[in-house]
Amino acid sequence: MGKVTLVGAGPGDPGLLTIKGRQAIADADVIVYDRLVGPEILALMPEKAECIDVGKQSNHHPVPQWRINEILLEKAQEGKRVVRLKGGDCFLFGRGGEELELLAQHGIPFEVIPGITSALSVPAYAGIPVTHRDFTSSVHIITGHAKAGSRLDLDFDALVRHKGTLVFLMSVASTPMILDGLMQAGMPQDMPAAMIERGTLPGQRKLVAQVGTLAQRMKEEGISSPAILIVGSVCALSDGFDWFDTLPLHGVTVAVTRPKARAGTLTDRLRGLGADVISYPCIETQTIWPNMPVVEALASLDQYQWLVLTSPAGVEVLAQLLDAAEMDMRNLAHMKIAVIGAGTAKKLKEHGLRADYVPAVYDSVHLAEGLIRLVQEGERVLMLRAEIGTPELPELLAQACVAFDDVPVYRTLYQNGRSAEMAQLLAQGAVDVVTFTSASTVHGFVESLPEGTDLTGFTALCIGPSTEKAAKAAGMRTLTAANATIDAMLTTLQEEYTK
Ligand code: SAH
Helix, strand or coil: CCEEEEEECECCCHHHCCHHHHHHHHHCCEEEECCCCCHHHHCCCCCCCEEEECCCECCECCCCHHHHHHHHHHHHHCCCEEEEEECECCCCCCCHHHHHHHHHHCCCCEEEECCCCHHHHHHHHCCCCCCECCCECCEEEEECCCCCCCCCCCCHHHHHHHCCEEEEECCCCCHHHHHHHHHHCCCCCCCEEEEEECCCCCCCEEEEEECCCHHHHHHHHCCCCCEEEEECHHHHHCCCCCCCCCCCCCCCEEEECCCHHHHHHHHHHHHHCCCEEEECCCEEEEECCCCHHHHHHHHCHHHCCEEEECCHHHHHHHHHHHHHCCCCHHHHCCCEEEECCHHHHHHHHHCCCCCCECCCCCCHHHHHHHHHHHCCCCCEEEEEEECCCCCHHHHHHHHCCCEEEEEEEEEEEECCCCHHHHHHHHHCCCCCEEEECCHHHHHHHHHHCCCCCCCCCCEEEECCHHHHHHHHHCCCEEEECCCCCHHHHHHHHHHHHHC
């Protein structure tokens, strides 16, 4: 028999999904999800899973609740592992209870994985502690949703009397009514109040005002759902405790073009700095196979004293090729290994090997200079590279009469399924920065877009000089890292935005 797992996805920041929730998503056969689940969490849904969007807009229910309940039941009866993914926590204004009733009646096993509720986390991201011993000793979470056509049914006298922090969900439309109700029940007009829109997400907006002024401010700023209203003296702490809006890249939209498999660290770290990251992988590496030159080179490794690798992808492909030839890293024991930079050296280390040579400046010219100095007469170099590698490396080695074989082991494919979306974002000026970690990512990016796309509206953040050259040639405005590492790229970008 199948099983249904209610999973609270948290308020939107993908880092606030629980470990258990993430595991349930990864294991699911069917995922039934809502509008409030953040895009980055939706991106975690496994390809094999059937994903059903039952997203609810206010006053507009594409899939009615009774039907959602039925879908959960039907899928579980088919023997599927069903995840019901909901924004925030499943049981706080999440109808989790209603969804379990039908399952319980039919004896379907279920599990509940609580989520981080927006009611507590959104204030936290706005620098508002919902309780504080100097200000208040309770917090009340209230729905501001009024059934269509009817008035809010709230006991304002009781809310004011408790003197606790008040957190209203689903309250964008009813905020003026709520604030009036509180003032009529005796709450002072200058009581601090705050409205937070799209909390914990890169586009978070925060308004801090007073009970008497907030409704007007909201109108001026055009606040829309999802947003929460917080009323209470703790709201006054918001400016002093603001840590999210003040992150160095808050409000900056960055497109990351690295291949999916390698984008992780850069994406996570950009997010950590507050950036809104759009994942836009436009190249993919494909091992060249069958590949006679590589078969021959691997069969006669003893004629080489040096191995040269110029990208992390090259290291991965080497491991694959050795394995396919029923060999392993021990077959390289007699060789010295030179790599182009820290990223390649790190990848090599993951395979248990140390690079013998990494140039101080991570580019092919410096790598060539180092090799010319180090390779002794009579020694031979094996370079395993991309099909279209930079020409400088072989040219410089040939000029210096270093003996080498340049064997292409992988090719770069340009592809992206989201190019229409990207072209539109660029046309709207909605992308501030595009990151490029190799010249091939620049080519892949340009190739992915319709001809004639304006490439001057964003900053191309480049890892090093040859990437910069490619970006400049494509007409982009560039910003280049001081040395060719992800760390340096991030430092350069932060400096640019904190100038
Ligand atoms: N179960 C959810 C709440 C569902 S009700 C939870 O625990 O968070 C939907 C309301 O939640 C929205 O109208 C809004 O008031 C609030 N909300 C959810 N996500 C939000 C976010 N990222 N920022 C601001 N408010 C949010």
